[in-house]
Amino acid sequence: MDVTTAHAAGDCRSVSEILSRVGDKWTIQVIVALRQGPARFNGMKRQVNGISQQMLTRTLKALERDGMVVRTVHHSTPPQVEYRLTELGFSLSETARQLAEWATLNSDAIAQNRIRYDGRDRP
Template structure:
């Protein structure tokens, strides 16, 4: 049995992992918050409603590791830390902005479609 992984399979796995990361709801909200400029941690926490301190810390570290966010420590008393998007992060923010615009533009139609689907009884037809 051949267990070698083709380039296409490896590419799909790599793309899937990246899309999973950048499609995460916290990642998207942090990127949107940083789109207009540098933010301090607590400012980000206020802007990203519902995120815990631990989840924000984890999200920012992951974004920094992926090269989407820069973390800058200003040596003052007390030390201040600011987060900004890198050029790579800005390129993602443009795509996220377009996706958000699409969602706003089509939200009504999607809600209508969901109501029609639910009323049709098709949802109950799925095997359990």
């Protein structure tokens, strides 16, 4: 394997890992919830329908690790923790918004294609 092929394979693994993070069940929903502005944990839990406390914690930690979310602890009694998107996280939210727009614009065509495909005679 030459240097170019090894580099390309490394890039593919890196891209695949990032797409797995972004494509999981909860990441985009959390990013979209934070697009409105900074939020506290319980507020996000209410916004992201069906997410467990444990999964929200894992998702926020992963997003913080990736540099898409910043966690701020406000020293009060009791301490309050707030999450907000970084510039990188906001850019992901823009991409997610564009993808949602594409899905909305094309949902009828996709539904028709599925009906046509499912109705075909197959050997």
